[in-house]
Amino acid sequence: MLSKIYSSAILGIDAYLLEIEVDIHPGLPYFATVGLPDGAVKESKDRVKAAIKNMGYNFPGTRITVNLAPADVKKEGSAFDLPIAAGILAANNQILDGHMLKEYILLGELSLDGRVKPVRGALPIAAACRDNHMAGIILPRDNAPEAAIVSDVRVIGVETLSQVVELLNGGIVLEPAAVDINAMLSALVDLSIDFSDVKGQEHAKRAIEVAAAGGHNLLMVGAPGTGKTMLAKRIPTILPAMTFEESIETTKVHSVAGMLGTRRPLVVNRPFRSPHHTISDAGLIGGGPIPRPGEVSLSHNGVLFLDELPEFKKNALEVLRQPLEDGRVTISRALTSITYPSRFMLVAAMNPCLCGYYTDPKHECTCTPLQIQRYMAKISGPLLDRIDIHIEVPPLSYKELADRCTSETSAVIQKRVDAARRIQHQRFAGSKIHCNAQMSSRQIRNHCQVDAASHRLLEQAIDKLGLSARAYSRILKVARTITDLEGTSDIRIEHVSEAIQYRSLDRQFRF
Numbered sequence: 146m147l148s149k150i151y152s153s154a155i156l157g158i159d160a161y162l163l164e165i166e167v168d169i170h171p172g173l174p175y176f177a178t179v180g181l182p183d184g185a186v187k188e189s190k191d192r193v194k195a196a197i198k199n200m201g202y203n204f205p206g207t208r209i210t211v212n213l214a215p216a217d218v219k220k221e222g223s224a225f226d227l228p229i230a231a232g233i234l235a236a237n238n239q240i241l242d243g244h245m246l247k248e249y250i251l252l253g254e255l256s257l258d259g260r261v262k263p264v265r266g267a268l269p270i271a272a273a274c275r276d277n278h279m280a281g282i283i284l285p286r287d288n289a290p291e292a293a294i295v296s297d298v299r300v301i302g303v304e305t306l307s308q309v310v311e312l313l314n315g316g317i318v319l320e321p322a323a324v325d326i327n328a329m330l331s332a333l334v335d336l337s338i339d340f341s342d343v344k345g346q347e348h349a350k351r352a353i354e355v356a357a358a359g360g361h362n363l364l365m366v367g368a369p370g371t372g373k374t375m376l377a378k379r380i381p382t383i384l385p386a387m388t389f390e391e392s393i394e395t396t397k398v399h400s401v402a403g404m405l406g407t408r409r410p411l412v413v414n415r416p417f418r419s420p421h422h423t424i425s426d427a428g429l430i431g432g433g434p435i436p437r438p439g440e441v442s443l444s445h446n447g448v449l450f451l452d453e454l455p456e457f458k459k460n461a462l463e464v465l466r467q468p469l470e471d472g473r474v475t476i477s478r479a480l481t482s483i484t485y486p487s488r489f490m491l492v493a494a495m496n497p498c499l500c501g502y503y504t505d506p507k508h509e510c511t512c513t514p515l516q517i518q519r520y521m522a523k524i525s526g527p528l529l530d531r532i533d534i535h536i537e538v539p540p541l542s543y544k545e546l547a548d549r550c551t552s553e554t555s556a557v558i559q560k561r562v563d564a565a566r567r568i569q570h571q572r573f574a575g576s577k578i579h580c581n582a583q584m585s586s587r588q589i590r591n592h593c594q595v596d597a598a599s600h601r602l603l604e605q606a607i608d609k610l611g612l613s614a615r616a617y618s619r620i621l622k623v624a625r626t627i628t629d630l631e632g633t634s635d636i637r638i639e640h641v642s643e644a645i646q647y648r649s650l651d652r653q654f655r656f
């Protein structure tokens with residue numbers, strides 16, 4: 146007897162349809178899976194057998210062959226347990242009415258006692274289900290909310306194998322899962338942190354606003370305890386609200402990484418990821434034996450915060466270059482390569498020296514000049530090249546700490562950022578880029594013309610202050626963003642001089 150079940154597997158953040166054929170034949174007990182199954186798929190034999198028996202069904206003691214097609218794509222993970230089990234039960238007539246099997250995708254890992262356990266990637270799989278004109282998807286109940294975000298697909302959450310058998314045999318009816326996307330989009334916005342929590346640091350806050358407005362990467366240099374992390378965490382609260390498309394794209398990444406819970410099926414706040422400096426390359430960039438998105442992709446459409454930047458392995462910082470440049474990472478595998486999106490705003494923080502107090506007037510720095518030089522040299526030039534804005538975050542004075550005035554809220558700052566972004570959308574309409582930070586050198590020439598006074602100032606900065614040539618184009622881009630925040634069109638000397646201030650590393654450390 147032969148049966149055919151539909152399932153789906155993930156490649157990158159997209160999914161493709163899979164056919165699972167099960168053939169049961171008289172003969173000595175034998176159970177083989179073919180079609181390039183990986184380790185976890187092979188192990189599924191034992192789980193499937195135990196689950197079928199423990200749920201009180203008959204496991205055929207004959208030859209069983211399971212074929213996963215298409216054969217030329219590597220299948221990974223344990224999500225095929227449920228479709229394989231259903232295929233066996235259908236092939237030996239324990240599932241009788243097969244009409245649902247022709248219209249539904251099955252997905253789920255089985256535990257030995259027959260419970261259906263959650264899997265990764267339910268959202269892109271539901272999307273593949275719709276794109277392939279399937280009626281619906283039967284999957285673990287915990288994955289139902291994220292899958293139900295996709296419209297026009299019947300999503301049926303299940304808890305046990307026997308529930309699936311009953312459902313397919315018409316013995317029970319299960320209602321499709323439903324989610325209210327509009328309610329999710331509006332209700333889940335995180336209001337627990339706000340820029341008004343941060344006292345003082347007006348200069349840093351202004352620089353952050355400029356960075357957010359133009360999509361510029363940012364580096365904060367300051368002694369321990371000056372609030373660099375506190376500032377960084379609040380950056381997502383002033384970035385423009387996520388569009389629905391951005392939300393879906395980011396949710397797909399988190400779905401593939403298996404990070405969505407039933408309570409948070411849709412990512413509606415811009416992600417803020419802050420990996421520790423001991424993170425592996427695979428953890429940062431993505432990959433691993435069963436490929437998963439790394440931190441650069443988990444922060445897609447949000448902020449990637451690297452605290453203690455010089456402590457990261459040099460190699461880790463080198464591998465950041467591709468995602469920073471292209472907005473995506475490609476991971477090569479034996480048979481194929483996988484691409485994950487990774488468009489994030491990079492925010493980094495570091496101490497000014499080994500002891501941390503080089504720029505602090507109240508503490509004495511105990512580092513030698515050579516030590517300071519070595520410490521700064523740890524961050525690679527090419528990475529620094531992709532950071533438009535660097536600022537010093539000074540220790541707060543007593544007056545600032547004791548200040549009772551309330552600062553601006555994130556909502557107020559976000560309004561200005563939104564307005565500046567709208568100007569950029571118009572400027573770059575029809576091109577591939579969205580914000581000033583992404584301008585090419587040609588676009589800089591077109592969009593960042595400066596007057597004679599600004600030219601003289603830039604000349605002085607480069608000749609006398611020792612600003613590097615590579616800093617030049619960054620200054621022009623940032624100056625453009627400053628005019629966008631102001632709502633003016635001409636770049637004037639005050640805009641250029643503010644932008645020069647945001648090249649603190651060039652001035653301070655001259656390396």
Ligand SMILES: [Zn+2]
Nearest residue numbers: 498500510512
């Ligand atoms: Zn020091």
